[in-house]
Amino acid sequence: MFTTLGSLQTPCLVVDKIAFLHNLSRMEKHLDAFNVALRPHLKTVKSIAAASYILADKQAGCTVSTLKEAETFAAEGYTNITYAVGITEDKLQRVLALINQGVNLTILLDSMEQAMLVSQFCSENECTIPCLIEIDCDGHRAGLSPKNKEIVTIATILESSGLYRGLLTHAGGSYACSTAEQLIQFAEKERSAVVAAASMLEEAGITTTVLSIGSTPTALSTQNLDGITEVRAGVYTFFDLVMAGIGICDIEDIALSVLTRVTGIKRSENKLFIDAGWMALSRDRGTASQAFDCGYGLVCDQAGNLLPGLKVTSANQEHGVIECEPGFTLPDVKHGDLLRILPNHACATAAQHSGYHVLSYDDIEFWPRFGGW
Amino acid sequence: MFTTLGSLQTPCLVVDKIAFLHNLSRMEKHLDAFNVALRPHLKTVKSIAAASYILADKQAGCTVSTLKEAETFAAEGYTNITYAVGITEDKLQRVLALINQGVNLTILLDSMEQAMLVSQFCSENECTIPCLIEIDCDGHRAGLSPKNKEIVTIATILESSGLYRGLLTHAGGSYACSTAEQLIQFAEKERSAVVAAASMLEEAGITTTVLSIGSTPTALSTQNLDGITEVRAGVYTFFDLVMAGIGICDIEDIALSVLTRVTGIKRSENKLFIDAGWMALSRDRGTASQAFDCGYGLVCDQAGNLLPGLKVTSANQEHGVIECEPGFTLPDVKHGDLLRILPNHACATAAQHSGYHVLSYDDIEFWPRFGGW
Structure with missing residues (x-):
């Protein structure tokens, strides 16, 4: 049966399989030389x-x-x-x-x-x-x-x-x-x-x-x-935002994101609330020491297109707060709308979840992951 | 059968049951009034x-x-x-x-x-x-x-x-x-x-x-x-180091810690390496904005006694680095020795683990925990 993004419980991890396979191929080709x-x-x-x-x-x-x-x-x-x-x-x-x-x-x-x-x-x-x-x-x-x-x-x-x-x-x-x-x-x-x-x-x-x-x-x-x-x-x-900040990949190469829903809108304060807090995003702030600080992550629409000027500026356990930079406006979203957050550090963000919802052309697979020692 | 700390696989969570029960009682008594x-x-x-x-x-x-x-x-x-x-x-x-x-x-x-x-x-x-x-x-x-x-x-x-x-x-x-x-x-x-x-x-x-x-x-x-x-x-x-920093508890009230072993010693650089990195401690840096920044956590001996002047100053996925402040010296430890790290934020640190090893007077119980959404 065909699974859609909208049927997924949020927050959850999403992997763009095409980007993932492209990343694997890039490394293999580089070292093959x-x-x-x-x-x-x-x-x-x-x-x-x-x-x-x-x-x-x-x-x-x-x-x-x-x-x-x-x-x-x-x-x-x-x-x-x-x-x-x-x-x-x-x-x-x-x-x-x-x-x-x-x-x-x-x-x-x-x-x-x-x-x-x-x-x-x-x-x-x-x-x-x-x-x-x-x-x-x-x-x-x-x-x-x-x-x-x-x-x-x-x-x-x-x-x-x-x-x-x-x-x-x-x-x-x-x-x-x-x-x-x-x-x-x-x-x-x-x-x-x-x-x-x-x-x-x-x-x-x-x-x-x-x-x-x-x-x-x-x-x-x-x-x-x-x-x-x-x-x-x-x-x-x-890949992740730290790697993009180093310049070793482009934002478009980042294959991992956290799917989330809008849980609150405070347009007067230029803030959106989402159901991805640090439990879903991790507390990793790896971009804080880079030229561009991505907060707790950059924001994409549900199709994975970057929404310019937005970032997750703070995170509680199950709340993320999205704010927009001067010169930008909040997107026209409603309660429950889906967004995707690009992670600072893929290892840390992935570790907060029990598996990946993997998007390819025509379906969504689930790849379980494990943790512990 | 009697379980000892030394028999536990590190890193893992340890709860001091006496402190935990004391904390519960303190809140109940306060609100009873x-x-x-x-x-x-x-x-x-x-x-x-x-x-x-x-x-x-x-x-x-x-x-x-x-x-x-x-x-x-x-x-x-x-x-x-x-x-x-x-x-x-x-x-x-x-x-x-x-x-x-x-x-x-x-x-x-x-x-x-x-x-x-x-x-x-x-x-x-x-x-x-x-x-x-x-x-x-x-x-x-x-x-x-x-x-x-x-x-x-x-x-x-x-x-x-x-x-x-x-x-x-x-x-x-x-x-x-x-x-x-x-x-x-x-x-x-x-x-x-x-x-x-x-x-x-x-x-x-x-x-x-x-x-x-x-x-x-x-x-x-x-x-x-x-x-x-x-x-x-x-x-x-x-409780945790953020709460101690606010002044709402003492360090001795913190019932949760991460049990870890020494994996490396660089005495000339004043550094110890431990098998608790951010995967075990979390990336939470909640004390960074407080008067005393505890890094990724303060350090206790295996009995839970604070070792003054030490903190976990950096963390990779499975490595923590302990350094000591000026005027203090590294403790006399060997490879494999046990230490306990007090967490910045108990919610975040606990979330990195699948359960608690709970110490009471005469034994260690295991309390499983769950995650996910």
Whole structure:
């Protein structure tokens, strides 16, 4: 039976399938030119149905941010998974269970303490857990600086137990870029960081098999992937206003939006109220530090066309407030009319919902998503 | 079997049951002095198990922010529910289904357009949906100003179909208060707004049965509830750093925290990394506009004792970064050690999780929670 937007309970997530598929194709084509594998980060979609489009081959590599993701995708037949968040000892039993199921699950660490814990665990449990060492390419988060000699010590500990596989970095700092030139420089910073660390290890007699880099802005900007074996990215699948603000996509490329209805109209105050508050939009204010602050999101009509001069300026739990900028007027809407809100950060907005209503030419599918750890 | 904190998968929510019960008792005692009913807002807990402590009597009134909450609590036997978000026409079928189940479900509106839609719906479906008119007491959100004559028009439309019950307001602006005196003034603003609107209606020959006000800060500050029939509040059950910043609770009263483990240590940079990022903590930065900005949360040891000078200064999806203020030093922790993060906003943080691990003297219970619309 044909489903219409008007039959959906609001607020809910809507995906423009054509834009989504276009985004996937753009990344694949970009990386094909370098002959480097894409290892998509599934933390953005957290959906079996969405993943089937992102990774047609279940033996191909993917990236996850939680063991729940690893377990869920493994249960669906994905066998090559990198868990790209620093490991702690308590999580090793779940890692082992996946490895015992035949999953090639690779974990991440950045200290001797972790390396020794994992080595000891593998020795006690007579197992092999492949490990990557996290490199900090931009002072953004975890990881070791590329020239830090501790990398050699950690790799040596891991290598002695047959656990060392390679190096991983993520240029989270690229989210602060605003020009194509900066993005190209950041992409090179990511590449050169792991290549330099791998060279240092090579001099110490340790071979690095995996050189993994990636963030959506750098992955789409890179002009050189020499020495790199794989690129990770996640938010390119949907894109969002933060990515548009960085300049790595256009507003029209944003495949994800929150469908909402008008619940109140205060024309004298230039305000519309909608049934999408922060529970539906998330509290993410990622565009606040960009040149154009989109508030809690920009506003489209139900067909997905941007309504100029409007944004969600504030959000309570189940109320959003739309205001218009000087020089613009509120659209001529009635109570109950449908609007669509473009998200600041697709990962955060999607996480507030249990699934996606996916619009293609002739129907609306539902793709469930999962959360938790 | 005895569960320990160390056996829990992190990140996860932890509730201090003693603090939670103390918070419930504090609100009940405060309102008992005025002999006015409390209609707790269940949007904070969204949990059947938690609600059983908040509302022992299932015939007593409660408040919800979504129809999913109304349906879930109705299925559990709660029969007196106010859905306190402006109604839209598409939601009336679900409202009707609940009323047909015997639930006394009251809805909210603030326009003639909505009043006519609801009246027409009730006429067509031969049903009675009790309605409250939303009053705007502080220019914070939706609702009509107390002296707006449209209130009389709306009440008249509703009254002619037997649907009018009363008036509701919420002093969301009280969240910007920082002194006891301001809070007392805001509480009086809430009270006088609905009392004034009810007087205007009385003069027009319309009797108001329900005069509903409330927010946690005003409910706990009020010194006069003359004319008021019920008080609504939700976050008082857990409290949070925003409430502590307003001065309506102490840090020790905060019953909710996120249990997390140390995933990385960069002592030279004064940074700890934890496995609670914004997915576990939420993106809520409600303390950013207060005198003391708590970042993404303050830090306690696993027993719940505040560690002075520390806060979560940044958050990625599954990484939190703890830094310490000048004059303080990082605690002597190891990889995998447990910490607890106090939330800025309990409603937002709780919404990121599927349940609460509830600590009492001798064991840990699990209270599931639900989400969605």
